[in-house]
Amino acid sequence: MTHIPGLLDTDAIRKDFPILDRVVHDGKKIVYLDNAATSQKPRQVLEVINEYYERHNANVHRGVHVLAEEATALYEGARDKVAAFINAPSRDEVIFTKNASESLNLVANMLGWAEEPYRVDRDTEIVITEMEHHSNIVPWQLLSQRTGAKLKWFGLTDDGRLDLSAIEEVITEKTKVVSFVLVSNILGTVNPVEAIVRRAQQVGALVVIDASQAAPHMPLDVQSLGADFVAFTGHKMCGPDGIGVLWGRQELLEDLPPFLGGGEMIETVSMHSSTYAPAPHKFEAGTPPIAQAVGLGAAVDYLTSIGMERIAQHEHALTEYAIKRLQEVPDLKLIGPVTAEDRGAAISFTLGDIHPHDVGQVLDEQGIAVRVGHHCARPVCLRYGIPATTRASFYLYSTPGEVDALIEGLEHVRNFFG
Amino acid sequence: MYQDVILDHYKHPHGRGLRDGDAEVHHTNPTCGDEITLRVRLDGERIEDVSYEGQGCSISQASASVLNELLVGKEVAEARKIQETFLELMQSKGQIEPDDAMEEVLEDAVAFAGVSKYPARVKCALLSWMAWKDATAQVLSERKTA
Numbered sequence: 001m002t003h004i005p006g007l008l009d010t011d012a013i014r015k016d017f018p019i020l021d022r023v024v025h026d027g028k029k030i031v032y033l034d035n036a037a038t039s040q041k042p043r044q045v046l047e048v049i050n051e052y053y054e055r056h057n058a059n060v061h062r063g064v065h066v067l068a069e070e071a072t073a074l075y076e077g078a079r080d081k082v083a084a085f086i087n088a089p090s091r092d093e094v095i096f097t098k099n100a101s102e103s104l105n106l107v108a109n110m111l112g113w114a115e116e117p118y119r120v121d122r123d124t125e126i127v128i129t130e131m132e133h134h135s136n137i138v139p140w141q142l143l144s145q146r147t148g149a150k151l152k153w154f155g156l157t158d159d160g161r162l163d164l165s166a167i168e169e170v171i172t173e174k175t176k177v178v179s180f181v182l183v184s185n186i187l188g189t190v191n192p193v194e195a196i197v198r199r200a201q202q203v204g205a206l207v208v209i210d211a212s213q214a215a216p217h218m219p220l221d222v223q224s225l226g227a228d229f230v231a232f233t234g235h236k237m238c239g240p241d242g243i244g245v246l247w248g249r250q251e252l253l254e255d256l257p258p259f260l261g262g263g264e265m266i267e268t269v270s271m272h273s274s275t276y277a278p279a280p281h282k283f284e285a286g287t288p289p290i291a292q293a294v295g296l297g298a299a300v301d302y303l304t305s306i307g308m309e310r311i312a313q314h315e316h317a318l319t320e321y322a323i324k325r326l327q328e329v330p331d332l333k334l335i336g337p338v339t340a341e342d343r344g345a346a347i348s349f350t351l352g353d354i355h356p357h358d359v360g361q362v363l364d365e366q367g368i369a370v371r372v373g374h375h376c377a378r379p380v381c382l383r384y385g386i387p388a389t390t391r392a393s394f395y396l397y398s399t400p401g402e403v404d405a406l407i408e409g410l411e412h413v414r415n416f417f418g
Numbered sequence: 419m420y421q422d423v424i425l426d427h428y429k430h431p432h433g434r435g436l437r438d439g440d441a442e443v444h445h446t447n448p449t450c451g452d453e454i455t456l457r458v459r460l461d462g463e464r465i466e467d468v469s470y471e472g473q474g475c476s477i478s479q480a481s482a483s484v485l486n487e488l489l490v491g492k493e494v495a496e497a498r499k500i501q502e503t504f505l506e507l508m509q510s511k512g513q514i515e516p517d518d519a520m521e522e523v524l525e526d527a528v529a530f531a532g533v534s535k536y537p538a539r540v541k542c543a544l545l546s547w548m549a550w551k552d553a554t555a556q557v558l559s560e561r562k563t564a
Contacts, residue, residue, distance in 0.1 A: 355475035357475035387453070
């Protein structure tokens with residue numbers, strides 16, 4: 001057994017995740033290395049969701065009966081938990097959405113409909129990066145097409161980092177908003193937030209951070225990030241799917257217009273016009289994902305009980321080991337940083353000329369689950385001249401033994417197609 | 419899934435490379451990034467050549483090779499029948515066990531029967547066939563308007 005300092009007690013943690021005992025393809029124990037796509041859910045989360053439906057289910061914020069009050073308390077309690085988890089100055093800055101994509105679309109739409117000084121229009125610029133997930137590209141392309149604003153982006157260096165060498169030409173006085181990923185889902189790169197935020201603030205641009213691959217894996221403190229908006233999703237951090245978060249600075253949430261209209265987001269409605277509820281409710285039209293929010297609250301409790309620092313340390317140690325072992329595989333090329341420094345636990349690679357779909361299929365036959373394709377980040381594949389990658393991504397329950405299984409699996413792939 | 423026939427076509431593809439054609443199409447499979455550029459040349463009703471270039475997984479590449487081997491030299495009507503039979507097999511979700519009659523029509527392409535059990539891979543196998551169908555339809559419709 002490989003001993004690596006810094007690892008969590010995965011024997012204990014894995015007992016919380018019954019799915020990790022699944023056996024597939026005639027007796028192969030599953031090796032789940034697709035955590036950047038979605039994480040598995042611990043019993044502690046599943047039980048809370050089940051109990052919510054069995055004992056407390058009601059619509060929130062309107063009933064006067066006991067179930068409605070319990071459901072509302074649980075839903076709003078989840079908001080408190082998420083606010084504490086990200087060190088938000090106020091719980092009212094936490095908006096529940098259905099996922100990170102919706103969170104990012106919400107910001108883009110707020111800015112498209114906003115009055116000055118926030119309004120994005122034909123004389124202004126939007127800045128993103130070439131390593132964004134499609135969910136942080138397409139909403140800005142739509143906003144650019146609809147308003148005439150110019151869309152610009154930071155390119156990538158050969159070693160998988162942002163090329164910030166021309167930062168002053170990319171982020172200019174015309175820039176209204178800068179939106180970028182904290183940790184890349186395909187390259188694993190952890191981006192230098194401070195340098196980008198500093199330049200954005202110099203020119204008075206708003207900063208949006210996609211923290212989908214950060215929130216599950218490291219301490220996330222929205223105050224120290226210095227951004228104006230931070231988006232992430234629940235299902236990658238041990239929570240259920242169908243729940244996402246948008247954190248935004250309070251004064252912005254007060255000033256910016258709502259996007260979706262409906263029940264729950266209003267103060268008074270007449271046939272001619274309406275006034276809106278204060279944030280966060282202003283941005284939560286309709287019945288929200290209640291059980292999902294409650295489940296996310298339980299996930300936050302679970303992660304906090306283990307400790308985000310400890311989880312980050314575990315993943316760092318495992319990433320270091322995985323990178324070292326992967327580099328021993330002949331013809332394997334890492335796509336992204338080749339060291340564990342400023343790097344998350346999603347590791348993309350190519351294996352000679354063998355197409356990633358074939359790599360993934362043959363790994364699956366051995367019970368090893370990885371993601372193949374362009375990972376909703378096609379511009380990255382174009383940048384590096386590759387059709388797709390194979391990606392292994394780790395989480396708090398991943399073990400060195402699973403890294404070893406991956407390496408053996410890749411040897412088998414090479415022999416099969418060699 | 420990975421029958422020897424498939425691996426053999428993957429490693430030694432038939433008719434790969436772009437040559438003159440009457441129509442050219444470019445098809446992609448967005449879920450995995452497979453791409454193919456395919457040209458069809460017809461001599462009357464006879465398929466004189468199907469040439470192609472692309473990148474993708476073994477299934478998509480082998481399928482294009484099998485297509486070339488199977489369709490070149492055939493009449494369009496017969497090729498259509500082969501294409502439809504292949505489509506039926508690929509959409510069978512593993513429920514069709516190819517019989518002798520089907521094997522006679524599909525020849526090497528019956529090796530893809532196992533692929534039909536993998537929903538994510540069916541599109542890979544069909545990529546070149548859909549491109550061929552599209553390119554052929556283009557040639558024929560251009561002829562009509564000419």
